Amino acid sequence: MTDTLPTPAAPGLDADALLDAYRMMRTIRAFEERVHDEFATGEIPGFVHLYAGEEASATGVCMHLDDRDSIASTHRGHGHCIAKGVDVKAMMAEIYGRRTGSCHGKGGSMHIADLSKGMLGANGIVGGGPPLICGTALAAKQQGTGGVGVAFFGDGASNQGTTLEAMNLASVWNLPAIFVAENNGYAEATSSTWSVSADNIADRAAGFGMPGVIVDGFDFFAVYEAAGEAIRRAREGGGPTLIEVKFTRYFGHFEGDQQTYRADEVAQARDRLDCLKRFRARVTETGQLEDSTLDSVDTQVADLIDAAVAEAKAAPKPTADDLETDVYVSY
Amino acid sequence: MGIVANPASGRDIRRLVAKASVFPTAEKANMVQRMLTALHSVGVTRVLLSTDLGGISAAVLRALSTRRDPWPAVEFCDQDPLTESAQDTTNAVRRMIADGARVIICLGGDGTARVAAAACGDVPLLPLSTGTNNAFPQLREATVAGLAAGLVATGAVDATHRASVLEVTAADRVELALVDVCGSLSPYVGSRALWEPGQLTELFCAFAEPDAIGLSSVAGQLCPSARDEPDGVAIRFAPPERARWVVRAPIAPGLVVPVGVREYRVLPAGERVDLEPCGVIAVDGEREIERTAGASVRLRPDGPRCVDVTAALTEAAANGLFRTERTVDDDGYLANTGSARA
Numbered sequence: 001m002t003d004t005l006p007t008p009a010a011p012g013l014d015a016d017a018l019l020d021a022y023r024m025m026r027t028i029r030a031f032e033e034r035v036h037d038e039f040a041t042g043e044i045p046g047f048v049h050l051y052a053g054e055e056a057s058a059t060g061v062c063m064h065l066d067d068r069d070s071i072a073s074t075h076r077g078h079g080h081c082i083a084k085g086v087d088v089k090a091m092m093a094e095i096y097g098r099r100t101g102s103c104h105g106k107g108g109s110m111h112i113a114d115l116s117k118g119m120l121g122a123n124g125i126v127g128g129g130p131p132l133i134c135g136t137a138l139a140a141k142q143q144g145t146g147g148v149g150v151a152f153f154g155d156g157a158s159n160q161g162t163t164l165e166a167m168n169l170a171s172v173w174n175l176p177a178i179f180v181a182e183n184n185g186y187a188e189a190t191s192s193t194w195s196v197s198a199d200n201i202a203d204r205a206a207g208f209g210m211p212g213v214i215v216d217g218f219d220f221f222a223v224y225e226a227a228g229e230a231i232r233r234a235r236e237g238g239g240p241t242l243i244e245v246k247f248t249r250y251f252g253h254f255e256g257d258q259q260t261y262r263a264d265e266v267a268q269a270r271d272r273l274d275c276l277k278r279f280r281a282r283v284t285e286t287g288q289l290e291d292s293t294l295d296s297v298d299t300q301v302a303d304l305i306d307a308a309v310a311e312a313k314a315a316p317k318p319t320a321d322d323l324e325t326d327v328y329v330s331y
Numbered sequence: 332m333g334i335v336a337n338p339a340s341g342r343d344i345r346r347l348v349a350k351a352s353v354f355p356t357a358e359k360a361n362m363v364q365r366m367l368t369a370l371h372s373v374g375v376t377r378v379l380l381s382t383d384l385g386g387i388s389a390a391v392l393r394a395l396s397t398r399r400d401p402w403p404a405v406e407f408c409d410q411d412p413l414t415e416s417a418q419d420t421t422n423a424v425r426r427m428i429a430d431g432a433r434v435i436i437c438l439g440g441d442g443t444a445r446v447a448a449a450a451c452g453d454v455p456l457l458p459l460s461t462g463t464n465n466a467f468p469q470l471r472e473a474t475v476a477g478l479a480a481g482l483v484a485t486g487a488v489d490a491t492h493r494a495s496v497l498e499v500t501a502a503d504r505v506e507l508a509l510v511d512v513c514g515s516l517s518p519y520v521g522s523r524a525l526w527e528p529g530q531l532t533e534l535f536c537a538f539a540e541p542d543a544i545g546l547s548s549v550a551g552q553l554c555p556s557a558r559d560e561p562d563g564v565a566i567r568f569a570p571p572e573r574a575r576w577v578v579r580a581p582i583a584p585g586l587v588v589p590v591g592v593r594e595y596r597v598l599p600a601g602e603r604v605d606l607e608p609c610g611v612i613a614v615d616g617e618r619e620i621e622r623t624a625g626a627s628v629r630l631r632p633d634g635p636r637c638v639d640v641t642a643a644l645t646e647a648a649a650n651g652l653f654r655t656e657r658t659v660d661d662d663g664y665l666a667n668t669g670s671a672r673a
Contacts, residue, residue: 226522
């Protein structure tokens with residue numbers, strides 16, 4: 001028998017794609033760890049909610065998306081922005097409240113948006129994102145673009161009426177919509193095991209007549225596969241899917257959160273489950289990527305974040321004249 | 332008696348890529364309660380129950396204070412910290428056996444049964460299906476299963492049979508599979524399930540039933556092999572367009588797909604076979620082993636002792652364990668009741 005079988009490779013994940021995935025996750029991690037440090041200096045206005053630990057979710061989903069597609073995010077939105085291609089320097093400037101920011105310094109961390117990238121915005125309203133992507137998904141369906149809408153939301157938002165209504169609407173209208181429930185265990189300080197009446201958020205999908213699956217949110221490949229199937233299904237007219245991604249956030253709900261509600265789960269997750277560590281171990285073991293290549297990505301990302309912070313700090317703040325721009329009504 | 336229930340079974344990606352069922356936690360808890368009633372009725376006095384964060388043990392705990400039926404004493408195995416992984420099943424089964432359990436009932440899919448089987452040694456196992464593929468666990472009414480398990484635990488009947496297992500050795504890891512071992516080209520464990528036939532390299536089955544669900548159904552249509560036969564089946568896959576055989580097989584619930592097979596043969600018990608190079612190895616339908624260099628598989632006859640529900644209740648019927656006979660008059664009615672007949 002001389003038949004040879006093809007070289008092992010996950011569909012759509014060649015070495016270049018793996019490197020892109022690693023770069024995306026590393027950029028999110030480095031961005032968030034830097035914002036964590038910088039926020040402690042008091043220079044950053046407002047609140048920040050950091051995405052560190054959850055990188056595999058935004059990356060595993062957004063790797064499948066393109067210009068036809070849009071996403072809606074949460075107030076833990078930096079990772080989704082980076083994964084959907086929002087400019088990292090403009091994001092940092094936005095967080096610093098500078099004119100060079102994605103929203104000219106008037107939105108801040110919780111309102112970073114870039115419609116040119118299909119990023120409908122981080123969102124200060126818990127459960128604010130799912131109805132938005134029903135709109136973009138309906139538009140994509142009506143216009144026949146093949147585009148999909150993806151709503152990221154948390155375990156807290158999974159209890160909000162807006163989220164449940166959006167899932168119902170998406171199912172009734174058979175919209176190309178993906179609902180990604182990022183369950184990090186706590187809505188602010190409230191445990192999801194207490195506040196979510198279903199045993200799993202994914203279980204609620206059955207009530208809306210859509211598939212619901214649970215994936216390990218620390219495993220890029222698990223998220224990538226599930227999201228790929230859901231997005232392909234949506235593009236082909238198969239309708240919406242609910243994906244529950246389970247993991248732990250590495251920082252508090254917001255920067256300054258004392259986290260008296262949880263024990264040592266973060267240290268354990270960082271040590272044993274971390275998505276970047278697991279990704280690196282696997283792709284080097286299979287020989288698809290070299291450690292040295294990944295190290296050089298780390299260096300490039302660190303340089304990018306350094307530059308983003310330096311440029312943000314040097315950039316001008318909005319002036320009184322800017323009050324009358326970017327508003328619906330000019331006075 | 333030990334009962335271990337997996338809160339996570341029936342939730343994986345097969346609900347998206349196929350049409351696999353969602354098995355609700357409430358029903359798993361109801362199954363435990365039906366079993367408790369059945370176990371009491373056959374004289375089981377003490378039941379050890381696993382704990383979980385999914386709500387199964389919590390529902391049983393609540394029911395303990397509201398139930399009407401007599402139950403055995405229920406003790407929760409809560410000594411080990413929960414990890415929300417397969418380790419919880421292993422820990423619970425080990426605790427139950429150390430604490431004297433004579434039968435282990437496990438609620439889950441093939442994955443849960445596999446983990447329980449690896450931990451239960453010579454103690455009989457009764458795997459009940461609450462998962463996805465379930466070629467090994469049985470889809471049985473929990474009351475009836477509870478009666479059978481109770482009869483075996485109390486020694487009233489002797490109705491167990493020894494299953495075969497496939498032993499996979501890869502690098503420093505040894506895993507047991509109850510149904511099948513499959514090589515996949517996927518380089519990652521990822522979302523665990525297998526649903527793309529093009530990714531499969533070869534398959535080893537401990538048994539292969541023509542009416543199975545899952546990968547072993549491919550072998551079941553080519554080379555059926557009953558559970559009680561010592562030998563298994565080995566298959567090498569090929570792309571359907573180049574394969575000698577193409578089998579339309581239900582490789583997951585709601586997924587009937589053409590699978591190309593280039594050769595198949597009986598897998599004799601005891602023969603060690605080296606796996607072809609592949610990305611990951613799946614055991615009982617779930618991608619599990621990533622380091623596959625030099626991996627081999629062997630069919631062993633010394634798998635778990637499993638409770639045979641049909642045989643247990645057939646033996647009970649033969650021995651009249653559930654019936655009482657009393658003296659009646661010629662008209663067929665009970666004698667000397669002292670009350671007027673209608």
